Structures are given as structure tokens and as C-alpha cells.
Amino acid sequence: MTVIDNTIKYRAVIRDDDTDILAVLEEVATEIPIPLENQDAIETIIIQCRESGKSWVAVDAKRGVVGFALAKPDLHQRGAISLRYIGVSKESRGFGISAVLIEKLKNEGVPLTASVLHTNRSNMANRLVKEGFTKTGANDTETQFRWDP
16 A cells, blocks of 8 residues: 555545546546546536535645545435545545545535445445445445435
8 A cells, every 4th residue: 555645635626626536536437337438427527516515525735636525415305415426546545535525525414315336346335334324225226325414
């Protein structure tokens, strides 16, 4: 494991982060999985989540964005925030970055929702449970989770 700069900072996503978020997304795409062949759709999600003001990044002084939590208001559950994607660059893993990003979302004090594809290979379903999310349903392609304050 590569040692990273221990001065990780967390902040809301800004426009200048879009390219760096996309780069980390591309790095972790096979684990999540994300259909990168439709890059316009992915870029649209990044922009929508950034513009919602609900998304966070983890920034390393040397490499820029090393992790992200893309979120926006949940269209199906009024008052809730939907965690669309969360990812941490491979060389920045093992330092609790995703846990801190989830904590930043929890600090909003509203319910959080997330869906994890059954093809996800990042152990995200287990991580969400570890962070206090409960399974609320499942279908043929994904499992839904919710955290309540």
C-alpha cells in the first residue's frame, strides 16, 4: 500500500473537480461497475451532483481529488439524499476516506439512500451496512439501502 499525504482535506465539490472525479471514476469503474462507454451520461451525473451542493471530495495536496461521494436530492423520497456514486483511488484506499465522505453526507441530518448493483465488486453493500445503512429492498439488478438520522 502506498503511503499518501496525511493531509487529506474534505470539501464540497466544485466545478474544477469534474475532470478529477471522472478520472477516479474511470479507475474504479470495473468494480462499481459504471458503463463508461456513455461518458456523456456519466459527466451529466457528475454535474448534477455537483450542482446539487450535496457532493463531497477528498483532496490530497499532491494528487488532487483522491475520493468522492456524488450525491443529490432523492427524487423518490422527499427530504432524502441519494448517494449515486462513491469512490476512492486505489492508491488512497485503507485510510478511511470513504467512511469520512459518508459521514459528511450524514451530517446533513436527513435520510440517505443508496443502491448497489449486484455486479458491484467493491464490497460496497457491506460497507454501507457497516456505516449504519439498512437494506430496504432488492430487485433483479440491485439492492437498496437507507440510513436514517
